[in-house]
Amino acid sequence: MTIHAAGYDRQSEERANRSEASQSTQRAANRAEADRRAKGGEDVVWIGHFSEKPGTSAFSGKERPEFERLLNACRTGRVNMIIVMYISRFSRQEPADAIPIISELLTLGVTIVSVTEGVFRKGNVLDLIHMIMRLDQAHNDSKNKSTAVKSAHDLARSLGGFVGKVPYGFELQPVTVPNSADRNKPIAIQRLKHRPSEVKIIKRIWQTIKAHKDEIIDAKRGKEHPGSLTTICRQLEKDLVPTRGATSGKRTSESVWDPATVKRILRDPRIAGFECERIGKVDDEGNMTRTLIGYKIKRDPETMEPLTLDCGEIIPRDEWYELQEWLSSRGRGKGLYRGEFLLSAMNLLYCECGGVMVGHGRNGDSKRKASYQCKGRRTIEGHGTPTIVTTILDDYVASRIFALIDAAESDPETILILAEATRRFGKRTEAPETAGERASLVQERADATTALNELYEDREAGGYSGPIGRRKFIELERKLNGRITGAEERLMELDEIATPRLPIGEWLSGEDGGSVKLADPTGEGSWWAKQSMNEKRDFIRLFVDRVEIIKSPNAGRGRFAPGVAARTTIKFAELPAEEVDEYEEAA
Structure with a gap:
């Protein structure tokens, strides 16, 4: 019988430099396994590689386009042997979730070959048991790694460390701090500090905007507004000012200055020295996606004062609020006389x-x-x-x-x-800074009110029962009411100032x-x-x-x-x- 072999490879984390070394190694090993079998006398026809986009995980349960394409090829009889370097490349889900797919493949007569772990065929009970054990191990490895990474990130955040993508204008600085939760043992965390080359560009952009933001330009003469984001981007390109992407990776080496990117940089409260958290777009299932829609300034829950970065500001805070007001007023053709x-x-x-x-x-x-x-x-x-x-x-x-x-x-x-x-x-x-603070406080009050209503709904649904649950409920209720009261008191102070x-x-x-x-x-x-x-x-x-x-x-x-x-x-x-x-x- 002719063997129609196909290789499957994936890499769960996308490298910053766009490297696919892991997948290249997998593809080479998969093809070598098919060639070895052909040289050994088996009738092997190589169908090709099914390669996922870098960063595709087999643990999260999200869609894997190439895996689905491979399954369809097996269902139509085009492929009857799947070669992977490790079984973990095939699936890292719980065995109970992965077994139905594997059973379907084995029933179709598909042989699954792991270059490092052996062959799994239909009708061999030991092969199936072995595969279940390997799938279980792969799932537990991913689960443990996910838990460990989350715990490490949570610990770093609790000690004042930064976790996530580094914002424009900043770079990471390693700092050793005592961990009060573990007898003050030293632990290394990362904190933000200014990146001088990018700070210079941010200041240049703001100075250009500030110099021209109140000008009215006659559009009928074909002139562009010198303070518009589009014109600023064109000037940066003309002056050969590199983007971060152009200096940081293969994938973005050809990137250019874009008004949307510049606007996102200028909207970031961190350039004004504020701590903040990103607000992502929520998908249909209620999960926050990576699509950024804004930022929320972090505040002290007692005083409602903004939390600040140790490295300080790039743009003075009062000027940053002025910049936000200008950005909010911008639109296509604004500033052009007609x-x-x-x-x-x-x-x-x-x-x-x-x-x-x-x-x-x-x-x-x-x-x-x-x-x-x-x-x-x-x-x-x-x-x-x-x-x-x-x-x-x-x-x-x-x-x-x-x-x-x-x-x-x-x-x-x-x-x-x-x-x-x-x-x-x-x-x-x-004043722009007062208006910005007012808007932030209104949002803070709304967020806390929503969270408090959800807390009461959870309690009515039977949550927080028992002594421990009641203590937790009272603690959360106190904190949320404190946030609401703090926001309202500060809003009253602002109202008294603005008469x-x-x-x-x-x-x-x-x-x-x-x-x-x-x-x-x-x-x-x-x-x-x-x-x-x-x-x-x-x-x-x-x-x-x-x-x-x-x-x-x-x-x-x-x-x-x-x-x-x-x-x-x-x-x-x-x-x-x-x-x-x-x-x-x-x-």
Whole structure:
């Protein structure tokens, strides 16, 4: 009978330098075994190698594409002999999980050959027993190794050591520390320290962003924004600045600077000297994957103060928070000038059909007045392209806001609008580091609250029974409540620090500290007239959520055109629903 032999090889850990020495050795041994049998007189036809991608484990139970392909080849009769260097290459699962596959293969008449451990055939009970013993040993070896590695990592973390992929800007430094859990015996751990060559690049990137982040560039002239991540990456490539990948391994030797990679580096709290943990994307089974979606700054459970790295910061913390605010505001085309239209690009000007309205033409062009035009789909019969002159609508919206401000003291209905405007004003004027800390504390409180609810659900389901379980439950409950209380107390402190007052007097009088109201708060010499386009937009965002324009009921123009007030609906700012009751109670 002709033997159709195939080799199977895998390597459970991918080497940092992309080396496949282990699999190359396995492939050579598998092919040599087939050749040896052919030279011994057996009718052997070599089918080929079935090689898993480096880093494929046979212990985790995750999919092994090449193994599945090999099984299908056996099921279709293309392969009747599998050669492996060790049985452990075949499977490291528990024998109970691996035996059904092995039994299927043996039933199909497939012979399994281990170069180092012998032959396993159908019908030989001793062969089957021997294989079960080898599978059990391989599984236990992997299980023990996995437990030992996890224990070592847990111990290193508990002693302040770093475990995992080294972040950009850092390298590892071996440190010997006493292990208090083992009579203070010395133990070696790894801690982060700055890598000077990468620190220099991070600082260069931030200095470039800081120098240009507030610039507006005319996109119509084909210019790129000098402070954008894309432009920075191109300049790094032009200057032949190597990526870490280009200096650390075969697989990434051709890597280039990429905006997404640079953004991830700049988002990492460790460059500001904070300890943190990565937040990975969760798969459908609830397991955290290696796909990074963010970071969480570690905090002292009692004081809620951020934990810091011994090596210190690369970028000053207040500047890092400023950088985060800038990164959050970035998007395609941000920072590029496309025309001066006050209500454009604010996501608040809409047509009655639901379509967004955008500026068209140029302000100041006497031959063709600039207007806002509906860009919605032509789904309404007779809808056409509703337009409204930009200067008329801009002046109307501004005058409505100032009228609302002026009437605040005598009109109770405006109180909630001003309350929300005050909240937005405080958030906008808050220091970036304070805003960052506030967001982190809100997330910390939410995480602790979720964990506490899960703890109570586990208790209701019968968990934490018995004296030991009750003590554990009380301890966890105390810690979680402490985290929630600590976060709330710190948030209250931040609220006390941030007590903004709207500069209403300045807005209405045109002068800082002024008390005499102008007859026209949007006219010449007014505060409004002195503001830049972006400052005016920031002001409008304090008070307005949406401006909706209806189509002119008359096709005519001039004296037959309806007034702007008849065509415009302004939806003013509203407090979040959960804060309305609290505000009314306080009032």
